[in-house]
Amino acid sequence: MRRHSLRGTLIAISVVCLFAVASVAGASLVVGWTFTSVNSRGTMIDISDAGNVLSLQSPNSAPQQYDHIDGVPAVPPVEGYVLCYTNPISGAAVQTFDLGGPQAGWGPAVLSNLTPTTARVQRDTLDGIFRLTMDFTFQGETRGLHIRHTLENISPVPVPAGVIFRRHVDLNIDSGGPSGWAAPAVNNFMRTRDSVTAWNDPAAAPAGRQANGVVLSHLSAPNQTPLTKITDPGPVNACNPPALGNLLLGFNAGATLQYNIAGPVNPGAAGARVITMRYYRI
Numbered sequence: 001m002r003r004h005s006l007r008g009t010l011i012a013i014s015v016v017c018l019f020a021v022a023s024v025a026g027a028s029l030v031v032g033w034t035f036t037s038v039n040s041r042g043t044m045i046d047i048s049d050a051g052n053v054l055s056l057q058s059p060n061s062a063p064q065q066y067d068h069i070d071g072v073p074a075v076p077p078v079e080g081y082v083l084c085y086t087n088p089i090s091g092a093a094v095q096t097f098d099l100g101g102p103q104a105g106w107g108p109a110v111l112s113n114l115t116p117t118t119a120r121v122q123r124d125t126l127d128g129i130f131r132l133t134m135d136f137t138f139q140g141e142t143r144g145l146h147i148r149h150t151l152e153n154i155s156p157v158p159v160p161a162g163v164i165f166r167r168h169v170d171l172n173i174d175s176g177g178p179s180g181w182a183a184p185a186v187n188n189f190m191r192t193r194d195s196v197t198a199w200n201d202p203a204a205a206p207a208g209r210q211a212n213g214v215v216l217s218h219l220s221a222p223n224q225t226p227l228t229k230i231t232d233p234g235p236v237n238a239c240n241p242p243a244l245g246n247l248l249l250g251f252n253a254g255a256t257l258q259y260n261i262a263g264p265v266n267p268g269a270a271g272a273r274v275i276t277m278r279y280y281r282i
Contacts, residue, residue, distance in 0.1 A: 105127075171198040
């Protein structure tokens with residue numbers, strides 16, 4: 001199995017907070033599956049065996065090959081998910097996350113449904129309350145990856161209101177890959193109601209290089225409205241991190257889609273919540 005830069009390193013971090021958080025150990029940096037396409041000048045996307053998007057390299061045709069997630073030498077990529085809720089049995093506030101390096105509160109992941117355009121990752125929280133199923137669909141022609149998250153309460157009782165789920169990424173546009181040229185601090189960020197976009201100014205690209213952009217966009221979540229945020233770039237594991245602004249030029253930042261899930265989450269498939277989003281290169 002491949003690992004990305006620093007991916008052989010296991011990270012152990014002690015987390016001190018007001019939440020019930022399992023000890024952080026391991027790193028979800030093993031490449032579990034790779035999607036590739038030659039359409040639209042090529043795209044290659046790596047996902048980890050735990051459902052992290054480890055790289056998004058597009059375009060991917062020599063001499064123009066740029067990675068927009070795995071972009072900083074000797075620094076692991078930051079991409080993944082955060083889930084916060086109240087355990088309905090113990091009453092404890094729970095904060096779970098897997099951001100590629102640091103993780104807490106999740107059991108082993110199961111990788112399945114592997115085809116040239118699909119993959120599935122499923123894992124349960126350590127307290128046995130939630131099951132998260134992530135279905136990945138690669139769309140090479142549009143240079144994108146859809147991620148469908150199904151959040152199911154597998155306990156026998158409803159989880160009370162206040163559940164938060166979010167997807168977080170440290171975007172480093174044009175920083176990685178064989179043709180990478182941009183320092184993260186030259187990236188530009190913009191948020192709308194449904195998306196966060198990071199891009200580089202074409203005028204900033206050196207001779208023989210080009211500028212690109214990546215969008216993290218909400219697609220669907222019945223009865224849920226996303227909160228789009230430009231955030232700190234690192235492995236931000238907070239349930240509700242602060243937003244840095246609506247438009248940041250020449251900035252090193254991250255992107256988040258956050259869902260404050262309405263009402264209690266009832267047990268079983270009938271009560272499951274489904275959230276779909278996508279990454280794509282522009």
